Structure formats: structure tokens, C-alpha cells
Amino acid sequence: MVDVIGGGILGLTLAYELLKQGQSVRVWERSATLGGLMGRTSFPELGHMSCDRYYHAILNSDRTLMGLMDEVKLRDRLKMVSTKMGFYHDGRSYPMTTPLEFLRFPPLTFVDRARLAYTILACRQVKDWRQLEQMPVADWLTGLSGERTVRHIWEPLLRAKFDGDFSQVPATYIWSRLVRTTDTRSKGKELMCYLPNGYQELVDALAHAVSTRGGTITTGATVDQIRVVGDRVVGLSVNGQELSSDKTVITMQTPIARRLLPPEAANVSARWGQLEGYLGIVCMLLVMRRSLTPYYTLNITDQRIPFTGVIETTNLISPRDAGGYHLVYLPKYVAPGSPYARMGDDELQTTFLGYLRQMFPDLRDDDIAAIRIGRERYVEPLHPIGATDLIPPVASAVNGLYLANTGQIYPQLTNGESVCAFARGVAARVAGQQINASAVGAIALTASS
Ligand SMILES: Cc1cc2nc3c(=O)[nH]c(=O)nc-3n(C[C@H](O)[C@H](O)[C@H](O)COP(=O)(O)OP(=O)(O)OC[C@H]3O[C@@H](n4cnc5c(N)ncnc54)[C@H](O)[C@@H]3O)c2cc1C
Incomplete structure (x- = not known):
């Protein structure tokens, strides 16, 4: 029996993949509804209209996600749309979707624009991201794009994304971001996809697939603590009730996951705490x-x-x-x-x-x-410069105890595609399959690249 704690997109994809591997699975979700950050919000004052609590795009290049949607029979529901992007600069909005629009962006000279285009091309040529993880993102971008482009484009974007301080952000961040966003471009257009009822459709379809394959999902179920005896997981406490378990996978963010660890797992807590920003x-x-x-x-x-x-x-x-x-x-x-x-x-x-x-x-x-x-x-x-080796491993020092959360996804950015690819890799690991990768981050990379 594998207990999966957390009914967000990661926990549900993991549960589904574990069932496909022949495991018995129970999912425990604290909230009354499934989906976590990808859930919906409703407006009683507007006739109970509902929409995504946060914005969630699907890219036409999200291969794992598309495959998953095929499996749960959602692919026909997916709609693809050509979207536009703009920049608000100096009190005005500028379109920035097509290469021509980029070339017209006023604060940049012709040379700056050429260097910006070169930066995007150079990103797609990077074969070994490990060389970028030691390099501050601003230094790397200045070398490629030049100081003016960094000042007018990259610095403001980084400042906004990292709440002012990007001094510890490695170059892998922009590399991952540019590779992913340029994947949405086709013939100068930006193509994105969506499900009419948002990611909740995928969440519901996964929950249905988990139930049909014999897994159980319990909402309103707060896991209070993992139970450990010696060097093994023996169970968990859910809403104060003790249950036996052979394997437990915690899918919440690391600081929340650490709160579930008993004193017997102090070494695991210390290891996970090495990178939890x-x-x-x-x-x-x-x-x-x-x-x-x-x-x-x-x-x-x-x-x-x-x-x-x-x-x-x-x-x-x-x-x-x-x-x-x-x-x-x-x-x-x-x-x-x-x-x-x-x-x-x-x-x-x-x-x-x-x-x-x-x-x-x-x-x-x-x-x-x-x-x-x-x-x-x-x-x-947050993955600061040179911190890759501090990322908590999926399998912990306690037998049967696993951590699988978005903090372990690296160097990709956190998004539906990388989360689902990661969950698939973790399922193989938990089910005991041999996988040819030293870190599960590398599994996610292989699956989505
Ligand atoms: C503003 C915003 C924009 C985003 N944009 C995009 C986007 O465009 N595209 C995209 O793909 N991704 C996007 N994301 C990221 C995406 O939402 C996350 O990567 C994804 O939802 C993470 O899923 P998860 O299952 O790992 O975590 P969560 O969704 O956080 O799920 C964890 C679950 O664990 C449950 N839980 C917590 N504690 C306990 C406990 N003790 N016992 C039982 N259950 C517990 C929680 O209730 C929650 O349901 C965005 C996120 C935000 C906030």
C-alpha cells in the first residue's frame, strides 16, 4: 500500500501512475476539494460562476501533459489558441509577440535587438545546464544580451519575478524559461491551450481514473504525522487516527512536509531543510x-x-x-x-x-x-546558485518514506508539464523500477525535453 499525501496535480498524477504500475494507493487531501493550487474559486454573487483561482496555461509543446490527457480521455476537450504578449514600459503597452514587434520595441537599439534574438538562439544551443547553475543570471544575460537589454528588459522582469532580489538566481532560470516559452512559438505566433473548465477538468479526470483503478481518495483528511519505527515507515496519523502504511509519499512543499516528520526522522528533516526556500x-x-x-x-x-x-x-x-x-x-x-x-x-x-x-x-x-x-x-x-546538490532526494534515509514536490523539479520551471513528468518518474522510483538517472530532476528533464 502506498499512501500519497496531497491531492494537488502532483499527488493525483503520482497516484494514477502508481496504480498503472500495479501498486495499491490511498490519497489523503486536507481540503474539501482536490486540485490544490490548480483548483477553482466560485462567485455566489455572480450566479456561482467559477474560474481558476490562479492562471494556468498549457503549452502545445507540453508532451507529457498531452499524453496524460489522451489517457484520461480529455484530449478532445483541449482547445488551442493563438495568444498575444505585451510589455508595459514607461507608461505604455507594446505588443511583443512577433519577431517584428520585438524589433520595434523602442528602448532597444538595433544592436540590442539583435543581441536579444541571439540570446534566445544561444539558449536553445545549451546542451549542459550544469555549467549555468554556477553563474548569476544577470552576468550570463549581460554577456549575451548586453547591458542596455539587461537594464531595460531582463532586470525589471527578474526583479518582478523574485520580489526585488535576484542576486542568487542562477542562469538556469532564464535558460529554462526561454526554452519553454520559445516552444510555444510557431510561425511567429504564440500558441497556448486550455480546457474549458480549467485544470480542474484534468484533476477530476485523474481522480476518476484513480478510483476506477481501485485507488481511494479521501478529502477533508489532514495527515498529522508520519509514524516511523527504527529506520522504517510503519504508518501515518490522519485526522488523529493511526493507520498502517508500507510506503508514504509526501507531495506538499518542503517546509510543510517537514512538519509531518516525527522526532525519529530528525535526520530526514535536517536533510530536507537544506533547501526549502x-x-x-x-x-x-x-x-x-x-x-x-x-x-x-x-x-x-x-x-x-x-x-x-x-x-x-x-x-x-x-x-x-x-x-x-x-x-x-x-x-x-x-x-x-x-x-x-x-x-x-x-x-x-x-x-x-x-x-x-x-x-x-x-x-x-x-x-x-x-x-x-x-x-x-x-x-x-528557490534554487540559489550552485545549490543543485542540496535538493532533497526523493527516497529518504527512512525506508518507505519519500518526498515528491515541486522544489525537486530542476532545472525546469514549475508548471503542469514538469510536475506531471516528475510524478511519473517518482512513481517508477517508488514502485521499485530501475531508472537510469541519479536525480529525479533529471527524470523530469528527460521526460519533457
Ligand atoms: C499564480 C500562479 C500561477 C501559476 N501558473 C501556472 C501555469 O501557467 N502553468 C502551470 O502549469 N502551473 C502554474 N502554476 C504552478 C502550479 O499551480 C503548481 O505547480 C501546481 O499546482 C503544484 O501542484 P502540487 O500538487 O505540487 O501542489 P499543491 O497544488 O500545493 O497541492 C498540495 C496539496 O496538499 C494538500 N495538503 C497540504 N497539507 C496537507 C496535509 N497535512 N494532509 C493532507 N493534505 C495536505 C493541500 O491542501 C494541497 O491540495 C502557477 C501557480 C500559481 C500560484
């Missing part, structure tokens, strides 16, 4: 009566604006799938101690709306039908 997020969702921008993503390089971007997901998904409304997300990544993380909802709403009005002076109160503020403490795992 995460950025959190505050994200304001506006349900609007009209569209705000033509872009799926409007990146912000204007330092006066605190949020990372303006993400209008109804430029990807149809407004029909959002009750006829337009959905605009304003995310702000927050380091621990960020004033934005501490701000109350009312103050945050007033602050963010104030900045949004600076960007869009014609925005009116009655354009906005509803607002939700989402907050998450552990979202973006």
Missing part, C-alpha cells in the same frame, strides 16, 4: 465586464507598478467559459517579510486598483463585477 504570491483576480488588454500576458518593466504582470486569461480561454466575464489576474511574487504579503485585503485591493488605474486611466468602477484576493506562502521554489 520558496517565494509566496499575492494575486488579485478581477472579474470584469469588459476586456482590459488584447494580451494573455502583459509583462511589466515599469518599476513603479508593484505587480508582476497583467494576465488576462480570457484572451486565451473563451469568456463564454467564464460566465461571459473577462478575467484579469494581477500577481505579485512575495519574499517572506514583503509588505505586500502582510497587507490586509482592503489595503491591497485599493493599492493594486490604484496602480491599475495609472496603467488604464479609462478603467471604471462598474467595469469590475467582482474581486478576489488569493494568497499562498509556498509557490515558487
Whole structure:
């Protein structure tokens, strides 16, 4: 029996893959609903319209995810759309989807633009990411793109993504990001995919597949502690009730996972604690009566604006799938101690709306039908320069105890594709298959590259 703790996309994909390998599986999820960060939020004041709590795109290059959707019979539901990207710079929005639009971006000279194009090409030529993990991202980008491009494009983007401090971010970050985003480009267009009811459709289909294969899923079930005797897992305590278990996989973020470890597993806790930094997020969702921008993503390089971007997901998904409304997300990544993380909802709403009005002076109160503020403490795992060897291993020093979370996915970025590929690799590991890779991060890389 394998116990999987956490019913997010990682836990559910893992459970499904374990069942395919002939294992018996139980999934325990603390919330009343499945999906974790990929779940939905509903608006009783708008006739119970529901939408994704956060924005989640699927790329047409997400091979593992597409394969999984084939298996759970969702592929026909997937829609592909050509989307647009923009940059908000110096008080104006600029389209930046096509190569020609890039070439017209005002703050860059012709040489800067050529070097930017060269940076993207150079990324795709990198064969060994290990050489990039020791290098500060800003140094690497300055060498490739030049100082002006770093100052006008890369630095503002990095500052926004890492809440101001990217001094410890290795070059692998931008490399992974550029390789993934250029995979969405076809003939100068950006192609993205979506399911009409969001990732929740995949979550529900996976849950159904787990149940049909004999696995059990229990919601409202908080795992309080893992039980360890000697060097073995013997069980777990769920809602205060003790259960026996041979193998347990914790899928929550490392700081939460460590809280479940008993004193007998102090060595495991110390090992996992070697790398457990995460950025959190505050994200304001506006349900609007009209569209705000033509872009799926409007990146912000204007330092006066605190949020990372303006993400209008109804430029990807149809407004029909959002009750006829337009959905605009304003995310702000927050380091621990960020004033934005501490701000109350009312103050945050007033602050963010104030900045949004600076960007869009014609925005009116009655354009906005509803607002939700989402907050998450552990979202973006941090992998500082040269820290790859500190990533916690999947199999721990306690027999039968495994950790499988987004913090172990590296050098890829955390997204649905990398999470599902990783879960598949972990399932093979837990089920005892021989796999030819020293770190499961490498499994995810192989599966998605
Ligand atoms: C704003 C934002 C934008 C994003 N954009 C994208 C995107 O465009 N594309 C993309 O693919 N990804 C995106 N992501 C990332 C994506 O949401 C995550 O990578 C993914 O959802 C992580 O899934 P998970 O299962 O690892 O973790 P989670 O979703 O956090 O699941 C963990 C689960 O464990 C449960 N749990 C916690 N403690 C216990 C306990 N003690 N007992 C039992 N259960 C417990 C939680 O309730 C939760 O359901 C985005 C995330 C955010 C926040």
C-alpha cells in the first residue's frame, strides 16, 4: 500500500501512475476539494460562476501533459489558441509577440535587438545546464544580451519575478524559461491551450481514473504525522487516527512536509531543510465586464507598478467559459517579510486598483463585477546558485518514506508539464523500477525535453 499525501496535480498524477504500475494507493487531501493550487474559486454573487483561482496555461509543446490527457480521455476537450504578449514600459503597452514587434520595441537599439534574438538562439544551443547553475543570471544575460537589454528588459522582469532580489538566481532560470516559452512559438505566433473548465477538468479526470483503478481518495483528511519505527515507515496519523502504511509519499512543499516528520526522522528533516526556500504570491483576480488588454500576458518593466504582470486569461480561454466575464489576474511574487504579503485585503485591493488605474486611466468602477484576493506562502521554489546538490532526494534515509514536490523539479520551471513528468518518474522510483538517472530532476528533464 502506498499512501500519497496531497491531492494537488502532483499527488493525483503520482497516484494514477502508481496504480498503472500495479501498486495499491490511498490519497489523503486536507481540503474539501482536490486540485490544490490548480483548483477553482466560485462567485455566489455572480450566479456561482467559477474560474481558476490562479492562471494556468498549457503549452502545445507540453508532451507529457498531452499524453496524460489522451489517457484520461480529455484530449478532445483541449482547445488551442493563438495568444498575444505585451510589455508595459514607461507608461505604455507594446505588443511583443512577433519577431517584428520585438524589433520595434523602442528602448532597444538595433544592436540590442539583435543581441536579444541571439540570446534566445544561444539558449536553445545549451546542451549542459550544469555549467549555468554556477553563474548569476544577470552576468550570463549581460554577456549575451548586453547591458542596455539587461537594464531595460531582463532586470525589471527578474526583479518582478523574485520580489526585488535576484542576486542568487542562477542562469538556469532564464535558460529554462526561454526554452519553454520559445516552444510555444510557431510561425511567429504564440500558441497556448486550455480546457474549458480549467485544470480542474484534468484533476477530476485523474481522480476518476484513480478510483476506477481501485485507488481511494479521501478529502477533508489532514495527515498529522508520519509514524516511523527504527529506520522504517510503519504508518501515518490522519485526522488523529493511526493507520498502517508500507510506503508514504509526501507531495506538499518542503517546509510543510517537514512538519509531518516525527522526532525519529530528525535526520530526514535536517536533510530536507537544506533547501526549502520558496517565494509566496499575492494575486488579485478581477472579474470584469469588459476586456482590459488584447494580451494573455502583459509583462511589466515599469518599476513603479508593484505587480508582476497583467494576465488576462480570457484572451486565451473563451469568456463564454467564464460566465461571459473577462478575467484579469494581477500577481505579485512575495519574499517572506514583503509588505505586500502582510497587507490586509482592503489595503491591497485599493493599492493594486490604484496602480491599475495609472496603467488604464479609462478603467471604471462598474467595469469590475467582482474581486478576489488569493494568497499562498509556498509557490515558487528557490534554487540559489550552485545549490543543485542540496535538493532533497526523493527516497529518504527512512525506508518507505519519500518526498515528491515541486522544489525537486530542476532545472525546469514549475508548471503542469514538469510536475506531471516528475510524478511519473517518482512513481517508477517508488514502485521499485530501475531508472537510469541519479536525480529525479533529471527524470523530469528527460521526460519533457
Ligand atoms: C499564480 C500562479 C500561477 C501559476 N501558473 C501556472 C501555469 O501557467 N502553468 C502551470 O502549469 N502551473 C502554474 N502554476 C504552478 C502550479 O499551480 C503548481 O505547480 C501546481 O499546482 C503544484 O501542484 P502540487 O500538487 O505540487 O501542489 P499543491 O497544488 O500545493 O497541492 C498540495 C496539496 O496538499 C494538500 N495538503 C497540504 N497539507 C496537507 C496535509 N497535512 N494532509 C493532507 N493534505 C495536505 C493541500 O491542501 C494541497 O491540495 C502557477 C501557480 C500559481 C500560484
